[in-house]
Amino acid sequence: METYQLGTAKEDQAFGASETAAVNAPEDRDPFSPLCPLPPGPWRSLGQHLDYTDWPARERFMELDRAIEASRILAANEWRSLHRNAA
Numbered sequence: 001m002e003t004y005q006l007g008t009a010k011e012d013q014a015f016g017a018s019e020t021a022a023v024n025a026p027e028d029r030d031p032f033s034p035l036c037p038l039p040p041g042p043w044r045s046l047g048q049h050l051d052y053t054d055w056p057a058r059e060r061f062m063e064l065d066r067a068i069e070a071s072r073i074l075a076a077n078e079w080r081s082l083h084r085n086a087a
C-alpha cells in the first residue's frame with residue numbers, strides 16, 4: 001500500500017485528516033491513473049472510488065458525499081424543468 005501526502009497541515013486540520021492517507025494502490029499501478037471502483041462497503045464514497053474506513057473524519061466525508069449528490073440531483077431537476085418549460 002502506498003502513502004500520499006495530503007495538503008498543508010492547516011488544510012488537513014480543517015478537514016480532520018491525518019498527515020498522510022493510505023491509498024489502495026497496487027505497486028504495479030500508475031499512481032496517476034484514474035481511480036478504480038472498489039467493491040461496495042459501508043464506508044465507500046458514492047462514486048465507489050474511495051474507502052473512508054480508516055479516515056478519522058469519515059462521517060463528515062460521507063455527509064459531504066450525500067450533500068454533493070443531493071445538489072447534483074436538484075440541479076438536474078431544475079435543468080429539466082427549465083428546458084421543459086422552454087419547449
